[in-house]
Amino acid sequence: GRVFYAVGGTWRNLARLHMEMTNYPLGVMHHYEISADSAQAFLKQVAKGEVEKVRGIEGVSKNRRSLLPYGAVVLQEIMAAMQPSKIVVSAQGVREGFLYSLLDAEEQKADPLISAAEELALLRSRSVHHAHDLVEWTGTAFKAFGIDETEDEARYRHAACLLADIGWRAHPEYRGRQSLNIIAHASFIGVDHPGRAYLALANAYRHDGVFNDGIAPEIKALAPPRLLERARVLAAMMRVVYLLTAAMPGVMPRLKWESRGNGALALVLPASLADLYGERPAGRLAQLARITNRRLVLAVEGGPSVSVK
Structure with a gap:
């Protein structure tokens, strides 16, 4: 029931073919996800060996196409043994993993x-x-x-x-x-x-x-x-x-949020920035008020204020 992370060129080309078949809207390989049910039907079709007849095969390099049925069979066996909840494809590989291992501990912790x-x-x-x-x-x-x-x-x-x-x-x-x-x-x-x-x-x-x-x-x-x-x-x-x-x-x-009565929130400008107070910022704040369904106020510290909702 865990996630199977697919690392390697053949997996990526299978995923590319799946993208093409399903008209997936974003052509980014890393973290592309395939549900277990979708993978089973897809792999069964590819494993037949007639990949040139598979819809979307044009998106896969000709040099890689002959390996796809073998990769599909291996992945079928992996799924039968592991019963993963889904497949997540990695655009990274062994080389990136080796380079990562050369980083110091602090760099490895970075997001x-x-x-x-x-x-x-x-x-x-x-x-x-x-x-x-x-x-x-x-x-x-x-x-x-x-x-x-x-x-x-x-x-x-x-x-x-x-x-x-x-x-x-x-x-x-x-x-x-x-x-x-x-x-x-x-x-x-x-x-x-x-x-x-x-x-x-x-x-x-x-x-x-x-x-x-x-x-x-x-x-x-x-x-x-x-x-x-x-x-x-x-x-x-x-x-x-x-x-x-x-x-x-x-x-x-220097721009602070302050709670006002009746659940209102005020965006307060310091007096030194009073020249920024005006109709356009109030209009932008009104958009935020509409999206968040909150009554908002644009105010200057010790000066004018306007409620935008």
Whole structure:
């Protein structure tokens, strides 16, 4: 009943064929999952040996096709003996495992997803320090709103914040699409496909609007409702805070959430940032209020305030 992790080139090519047969919407091999029931029917067909007649065989290299029936038979025997709950495919192999063994203990403990997102942020975003501010600020905001997170969901939010600004060089009309494509197809490990969808959609919603239902339906299909909801909430928070900070580090820690009466939450700007108070930030906060179904207030410390719901 445990998961069988498939490591090796023949397994990957079988998985590639399964992707093609099922019209799977994301062509990323790492952590591709095949249910036990789906695998049984698929392997039975491939094991017959007539792979050239299998739908989707064009997606597999001709040099690898002759090995597929043998791999299918071996995997059938493994499944008969182990009775796994599902198959999860690894894009990594023996070489990567050997390289990992050469790392010191501290490096081995590092989260591979967070490390990769950090490197991408350093390469493509305006300020990785601002991204770190965003990680801390959204964590505080989620707690203020009473939004619980599993350990993996918190990791995904952390990575999404690091990746939030990687598309800033693109034309505004294409930032969301470009960011989504980079993230959805990046060579990340330490994340499954629903988590990858969360990362990509949070970034797309941040640029293209949290109520844009036309964004990447094929990617949305990979994520359960809980992750889709959290991607929208996170994106709505990003849309508020990027407008107030312009990606400048050091501003976000000065923006505080305060509880008000009747369950309302106030985003309070310090008096020194009173010039940021206005209609546009209030409008962005209204979007967040609508998504979270909370009454929110934009306020200046010791100054004006406006309720947006």
